[in-house]
Amino acid sequence: MTSTQTDQAVIAGSPKGSGNLPHKRVSVHLQRQIREGAIKAFCALCALLSVITTITIVYVLLTEALPFFTKVDFKEFATGTEWKPTPEPGHYGMLPLITGTLMITIGAGLFAVPLGLLSAIYLAEYAKPRAKAILKPALELLAGIPTVVYGYFGLFFVTPALKHVFPSIQSSNALAGAIVVGIMILPLVSSLCEDAISSVPVALKEGAQGLGATKAETTMKIVVPAALSGIVASFILALSRALGETMAVTLAAGSNPILTLNPLKGIQTMTAYMVSTSKGDLEHGTMKYWSIFAVGLVLFAFTFSMNLIARKLVAKFKLNYQ
Amino acid sequence: MILDPSTHHNLRSRKRLDVLFGRLCQLAAGLGILILIIFLVKIIVDGVQNISWAFIVGDLSQRPSRTGIWPAIVGSLYVMVLTALFSVPVGVAAAIYLEEFNRRKSRLSSIIQLNIANLSGVPSIVYGLLGRFLFVYFFGFKTSIIAGALTMTLLILPTVIIVTQEALKAVPQSYREGSMALGSTQWQSIRLQVLPNALSGILTGIILSISRAIGETAPLIVVGAVSYVSNLPKGLGDSYTVLPIKIFDWANESQEKFHQVAASAILVLMVGLLFINSFAIYFRARAKAKK
Numbered sequence A: 001m002t003s004t005q006t007d008q009a010v011i012a013g014s015p016k017g018s019g020n021l022p023h024k025r026v027s028v029h030l031q032r033q034i035r036e037g038a039i040k041a042f043c044a045l046c047a048l049l050s051v052i053t054t055i056t057i058v059y060v061l062l063t064e065a066l067p068f069f070t071k072v073d074f075k076e077f078a079t080g081t082e083w084k085p086t087p088e089p090g091h092y093g094m095l096p097l098i099t100g101t102l103m104i105t106i107g108a109g110l111f112a113v114p115l116g117l118l119s120a121i122y123l124a125e126y127a128k129p130r131a132k133a134i135l136k137p138a139l140e141l142l143a144g145i146p147t148v149v150y151g152y153f154g155l156f157f158v159t160p161a162l163k164h165v166f167p168s169i170q171s172s173n174a175l176a177g178a179i180v181v182g183i184m185i186l187p188l189v190s191s192l193c194e195d196a197i198s199s200v201p202v203a204l205k206e207g208a209q210g211l212g213a214t215k216a217e218t219t220m221k222i223v224v225p226a227a228l229s230g231i232v233a234s235f236i237l238a239l240s241r242a243l244g245e246t247m248a249v250t251l252a253a254g255s256n257p258i259l260t261l262n263p264l265k266g267i268q269t270m271t272a273y274m275v276s277t278s279k280g281d282l283e284h285g286t287m288k289y290w291s292i293f294a295v296g297l298v299l300f301a302f303t304f305s306m307n308l309i310a311r312k313l314v315a316k317f318k319l320n321y322q
Numbered sequence B: 001m002i003l004d005p006s007t008h009h010n011l012r013s014r015k016r017l018d019v020l021f022g023r024l025c026q027l028a029a030g031l032g033i034l035i036l037i038i039f040l041v042k043i044i045v046d047g048v049q050n051i052s053w054a055f056i057v058g059d060l061s062q063r064p065s066r067t068g069i070w071p072a073i074v075g076s077l078y079v080m081v082l083t084a085l086f087s088v089p090v091g092v093a094a095a096i097y098l099e100e101f102n103r104r105k106s107r108l109s110s111i112i113q114l115n116i117a118n119l120s121g122v123p124s125i126v127y128g129l130l131g132r133f134l135f136v137y138f139f140g141f142k143t144s145i146i147a148g149a150l151t152m153t154l155l156i157l158p159t160v161i162i163v164t165q166e167a168l169k170a171v172p173q174s175y176r177e178g179s180m181a182l183g184s185t186q187w188q189s190i191r192l193q194v195l196p197n198a199l200s201g202i203l204t205g206i207i208l209s210i211s212r213a214i215g216e217t218a219p220l221i222v223v224g225a226v227s228y229v230s231n232l233p234k235g236l237g238d239s240y241t242v243l244p245i246k247i248f249d250w251a252n253e254s255q256e257k258f259h260q261v262a263a264s265a266i267l268v269l270m271v272g273l274l275f276i277n278s279f280a281i282y283f284r285a286r287a288k289a290k291k
Helices: A002-012 A022-071 A074-079 A095-126 A129-144 A147-165 A174-198 A202-210 A215-226 A228-244 A247-253 A270-279 A287-321 B011-050 B053-057 B070-101 B107-120 B124-138 B145-169 B173-181 B186-215 B218-222 B243-252 B256-290
Strands: none
Touching: A022 A287, A022 B070, A022 B107, A022 B124, A022 B145, A022 B186, A095 A129, A095 A174, A095 A215, A095 A228, A095 A247, A095 A270, A095 B011, A129 A174, A129 B011, A129 B186, A147 A174, A147 A247, A147 B011, A147 B186, A147 B243, A147 B256, A174 A228, A174 A247, A174 B011, A202 A215, A215 A228, A215 B011, A228 A287, A228 B124, A247 A270, A247 B243, A270 A287, A270 B124, A270 B218, A287 B107, A287 B124, B011 B256, B053 B070, B070 B107, B070 B145, B070 B186, B070 B243, B070 B256, B107 B145, B124 B145, B124 B218, B145 B186, B145 B218, B173 B186, B186 B243, B186 B256, B218 B243, B243 B256
């Protein structure tokens, strides 16, 4: 409080008190400079913390996964078809977890990509302000629902509904997992695609319509191709979100690491393995402990490279039109 | 293709296609609302019968008919408040560095910026692994509230920084110039001009980030939040549980009565989130009104 008052006195150059004397002035100036420098240094440190976090993530994943790879042959890890951590020593073939994860991710993409793109087109090109005022908050609400709630929904609404169509479906299954994750990433696809579509210059649209194209033709043949790199980037970002999704898939798709491509069966994703393993006792320095870091490393490598590709696409897209 | 003269003949079918396409897009957009409504109805129908004051303030129990959720609510509140205490000063300071002290965008700040974007794409469970090693084991916090809150802090920090940056960007440059022209230092102009004007925007973003942290489950499970506590946590070193973990557990139980309890807990969680987010809506409206 007192510092605020001196600051203001100095700013106003008021002749109050002794702030006026030349030597006092210099010391106030110096004091100020020190404080400026200290605050700036603190802010820089906080910003640097994010870089430190990234380095620590990579370091922790690598060093904690290392003991795992001294015990498990990398070839078995990458190509083995059996994931069975217990009983010791266990089998650590990643393929069941990989196929499980990919089934969820691809399934979610098949659901969310077309729907998200179409609704983005509606929001950007067709919707009147009133429709937008309802749709956008609804999508935001959908995006704000905790993932565990999506899991509940998959388990107790989607699967029972699917049972009418596929009576043989298991109570936890990949299909329900893919659908709820698809719903979860729908708002993301929709809002990112809308941004991409909205930034296409109006002149392009007017040009097409001036040549006699209908609105649908303009959208599909001019606007969407022009926004393509942004649209594809949004798909990749959404899929990488689906890849890392944990609670919804653990509930809806199960924790059963079997190698199958049948979406009606329960599977286990990489993330679900990490969660179900962490639920029990997890002693530092056991095979169980190291294995979640090994799986985490693979997941991190996947999502990180997907995000990088998406960012490259966005950068390219910006060059074209801005 | 558009100029192809043959298309001139089927103008009617082109127009029909045009209308059809518009309807299709509308349908896709409407589906989002439909799903949201189904969600809410399903959860209310399943959960509302169990809701009572006794349920909210009751202790956890192994029996579905007797269990309450108070320890989980308290655990969630602890994690939320601590996460906010840690992440807000650090996040805002980092954003101030990137937007105010480093306006000319040095190489360092562009590296940091890229890094923050990358961090925001890291799956939440990977932050759980980080916290498991760093806070639970390396710093020796064990599976305590403080380890959970610190993990959550790292998780939401990128989001807090990004939203604060957006709010700072929205403050007109002339505010800074005017204040500096009157002789204020840069920090004075930030503290007395920029921050007060960006406050609504910053608060909106922070509330949304925190409410995301409340719904997060996976990283807390990895850093050892347990699913059953018999006593309320007393200090920051105690073991704890949070609402989403209880929901997860109850939904996983085989007994059907537990599923209803899970739905009731979801209802409590969602009402809580809605309450917190209503502040965000209020601040957002205020930020807009200012413009």
